[in-house]
Amino acid sequence: MTFLTDQRLPVAVCDTQPVVVEGLRALLAGSPGYRLLEPCRSLDSLAQTIVTLSPRAAMVDKALGPVEVIDWLSRSAMRGNTSVIVWGASFTESEALRFLQAGARGVLRKTAKLDALTGCLNAVCNGATWMDDDIFHAAGGYGAFGRTELTAREQQVLELVEQGLRNKDIARELGIRPGTVKIHLKHIFEKSGVRGRFGLALSGFRERYAPEGLTA
Numbered sequence: 001m002t003f004l005t006d007q008r009l010p011v012a013v014c015d016t017q018p019v020v021v022e023g024l025r026a027l028l029a030g031s032p033g034y035r036l037l038e039p040c041r042s043l044d045s046l047a048q049t050i051v052t053l054s055p056r057a058a059m060v061d062k063a064l065g066p067v068e069v070i071d072w073l074s075r076s077a078m079r080g081n082t083s084v085i086v087w088g089a090s091f092t093e094s095e096a097l098r099f100l101q102a103g104a105r106g107v108l109r110k111t112a113k114l115d116a117l118t119g120c121l122n123a124v125c126n127g128a129t130w131m132d133d134d135i136f137h138a139a140g141g142y143g144a145f146g147r148t149e150l151t152a153r154e155q156q157v158l159e160l161v162e163q164g165l166r167n168k169d170i171a172r173e174l175g176i177r178p179g180t181v182k183i184h185l186k187h188i189f190e191k192s193g194v195r196g197r198f199g200l201a202l203s204g205f206r207e208r209y210a211p212e213g214l215t216a
Contacts, residue, residue, distance in 0.1 A: 008035040009056040009125060012082070014046040015039060016063045020110065024059070027114060034121055043072045050082045056125050060104075062088030066095060073102035083124035094198055096131055101164035101201070106130035149191045157184040162201045 011034050015021050018039075025036045037055055040046040046058060060069055069086060085106035086099045096107040105124035108116065109132050116132065123130040150158065153174075160170045167185075171178045185197075194200050 008033055010035055010037050010053060011121065012037045012046060012049050012053070012055040012058040013039050013060075014041070014043060014064065015059065015061040017061070020061075024117075027117065031118060033118070043068065047072070050080055054080060055082050057083045057085060057121055060084055060086050062086055062091070062095075062099075066098075070098060070102045073099065073104055083127075085120055085124060085130070091132075093202065097198065097201055098164070100129065100131070108132060150188060154184050154188050154191075157181060158188055158200060161185070161197055164201065 008031070011028065013021055013024060013036060015024075021036075021039045028034045028036045034057075037049065037053060040049055043060070043064060046060065049055065050058060060072075062069060073084060073086075083105040084103065085108055086104045087108040087110055089110050091107060091109065099107050106120045106129065108120045108130065112132055120130040156174060157170055160173060165173065167178045167181045170181045174181075188200065189195060192200070192203070194203055
């Protein structure tokens with residue numbers, strides 16, 4: 001006797017709203033590519049689900065607490081090969097960037113169009129990064145800039161800033177003084193015309209991911 005198995009990719013979810021979870025379940029029920037696992041009630045239980053069931057993606061509700069979610073994301077060992085999507089009612093561009101820097105592969109609004117959900121899942125399950133179009137473009141004025149004018153050391157500093165590292169962490173990573181990091185940042189700001197660390201990080205994000213079609 002041949003037993004048929006469900007070949008759809010498993011998706012875990014940890015959400016504060018049971019009704020939203022049931023809506024997600026109904027949506028994925030009609031999807032040929034994904035199936036929803038039993039919902040988790042806490043980030044700890046989600047971590048256990050990831051370890052035991054290895055879902056291809058996990059949906060995490062921002063309402064669980066931005067600080068708590070970022071801390072959970074930063075513990076990369078618990079995620080294994082699972083791509084994490086943080087979703088919520090709304091995001092600022094700086095919040096979205098912090099989630100991505102912490103290790104999320106996608107940032108999605110619960111108010112997005114229905115096809116944005118499958119688009120996001122398709123992207124993160126194939127190794128890409130996703131952020132809603134309106135979040136991404138809300139931070140106008142931070143377009144990508146040419147990096148050829150930067151010295152090799154300035155490019156190293158810039159890459160670490162884009163990863164969310166602080167000056168003292170950058171100094172430790174590169175074996176230089178924090179004061180030297182400040183000088184490199186001053187030169188980077190002058191050459192790029194971008195103001196602030198967030199502007200640099202967002203510009204780097206755009207440059208890396210925008211050509212790959214990261215939005216719905």
